[in-house]
Amino acid sequence: MSNQIEGKNPILEALKTNHPIDKILISKDIGRHSTIAEILHLSKQKGVALIYVEKSKLDNISQTKSHQGIIAYVPEKEYVEVEDILILAKKKNEPPFIIILDSIEDPHNLGAILRSAEATGAHGIIIPKRRSVGLTPTVAKTSAGAIEYMSVAKVANLSNAISKLKKQNIWVIGIESEGKTSYIKFDFKMPIAIVIGSEGKGISRLVKENCDELLSIPMKGKITSLNASIAAAVVMYEVLKQRSGNVG
Secondary structure: OOOEEEOOOHHHHHHOOOOOEEEEEEOOOOOOOOOHHHHHHHHHHHHEEEEEEEEHHHHHHHOOOOOOEEEEEEOOOEEOHHHHHHHHHOOOOOOEEEEEEEOOOEEEEEEHHHHHHHHHHOOOEEEOOOOOOOOOOOHHHHHHEEEEEEEEEEEOOOOHHHHHHHHOOOEEEEOOOOOOEEHHHOOOOOEEEEEEEOOEEEEEEEHHHHHEEEEEOOOOOOOOOHHHHHHHHHHHHHHHHHHHHOOE
């Protein structure tokens, strides 16, 4: 089964990481700026078929409606096992840093979270099989290529996955408005898994009960909650800050 990657930067990252690509459709009137030139060079180098088409064809097949004149057909990105994420952390000789997403259904949120997770050094993301968006073309486009570098595990039951992580001495932290402690007061240098809830309902009851601790993000304005991807980014950059030794 094939998937689509749409847009210049996501396709360039796919080529750079040797992601299998079946073919690339490119608009006949696309400009020859540096990113396109690099895509053309790498495609030729790797033997990827380039097919020039009318822009209207790309408009018709685009799933993101923002293809930037180029669409690649690729095999679906494979999910990993939770154990693979832990192995990656061990290979890097780093305490595990995992993001658990509880029923994130907006592909733009998942794409943005993938981008922040990759930028902050997270080892992987865990999502549930049900009531959650998967690795769709819109997710890939929004991630701006980060999907090529980030390991994503899809599990049947988040609570069971959390229990297994806790047996590996990983501290599971839920980000919730009801948390009594601010996230900036927590020591993120330990092995951690950060749980981010859905856009509307937050963290589900069973998952929340399995968290070791609930932390909140202090807010001063009249809005009482943050978009899921923003909340995730705020906490992930605190992890990066602490682990980089720049706590202050």
